[in-house]
Amino acid sequence: MAEVYFMLGFEGDLNNRVTSLAIEKRKALERKN
Amino acid sequence: MKSIEEQLARYKSVHLNQKNINTHFVGVPLIVLAVTLMLSTVAFEVIFDDLFNSALTLHFTLAMVIFTVVALYYLTLHRLLALGMFVYILVNLGAAHLLSGIEGIFYLAIGLFVIGWIIQFVGHYYEKAKPAFVDDLSQFLIGPLF
Numbered sequence: 088m089a090e091v092y093f094m095l096g097f098e099g100d101l102n103n104r105v106t107s108l109a110i111e112k113r114k115a116l117e118r119k120n
Numbered sequence: 121m122k123s124i125e126e127q128l129a130r131y132k133s134v135h136l137n138q139k140n141i142n143t144h145f146v147g148v149p150l151i152v153l154a155v156t157l158m159l160s161t162v163a164f165e166v167i168f169d170d171l172f173n174s175a176l177t178l179h180f181t182l183a184m185v186i187f188t189v190v191a192l193y194y195l196t197l198h199r200l201l202a203l204g205m206f207v208y209i210l211v212n213l214g215a216a217h218l219l220s221g222i223e224g225i226f227y228l229a230i231g232l233f234v235i236g237w238i239i240q241f242v243g244h245y246y247e248k249a250k251p252a253f254v255d256d257l258s259q260f261l262i263g264p265l266f
Contacts, residue, residue: 088204089128089266090141098200101125108129113136116249 122258124197131262134249143243148263150236153212157229159183160216183216194265201265208264 093102122130135141162182169175187209194202219225244251252259 088201088208088264090145092201092204101128101198104125105128105132108125109132109136112129112133113249116133 121196124201127197127258127262128266130256131252131259131266134244134247134252135266137243137247140243140247143239143246144263144266147236147239147243148266150232150239152208152264153215154229154231154233154236156183156187156212156216157219157225157232159186160213160220161226161229181213181216183213187213190261193261197265205265 089098089101089105092098135144160181160183164180166178166180167175168178191202191206191209194205219228222228240251252262
């Protein structure tokens with residue numbers, strides 16, 4: 088649902104915050120493995 | 121309780137590959153429909169006697185009860201996303217109601233469930249990361265919200 092909202096241009100701020108936090112988490116995950 | 125940012129970011133951290141995201145646009149709805157169908161096979165009635173001099177019988181399914189609780193959880197995370205999820209859940213419950221008369225619906229649901237998960241795992245092959253629920257079971261509820 089959130090991805091659909093983001094694609095439609097809703098909740099852009101939330102999208103930016105989620106994406107940057109997700110990338111940080113992925114980098115941390117890859118460092119751990 | 122984790123915030124919407126935290127929950128979505130945790131989920132998105134293993135769903136950054138566009139191919140994986142695309143498979144989830146198919147797999148997640150199949151799994152949610154399958155679970156709705158399975159839970160809809162458990163039905164019960166609540167009867168109110170002598171209500172304004174008449175009896176009222178309400179019909180419920182386990183799917184209605186569980187998805188109401190899930191919808192309330194979404195509401196605590198984000199009101200606008202929860203609104204979309206309410207509509208999505210209602211459509212699924214409506215579809216389950218329409219399909220409930222089909223013979224062997226439970227087995228059809230199991231088939232949809234398995235196909236949905238196969239599609240999800242194909243996506244994670246491209247992502248080269250394990251699914252989010254492996255480390256955090258609450259991510260099962262975040263999949264549809266994502």
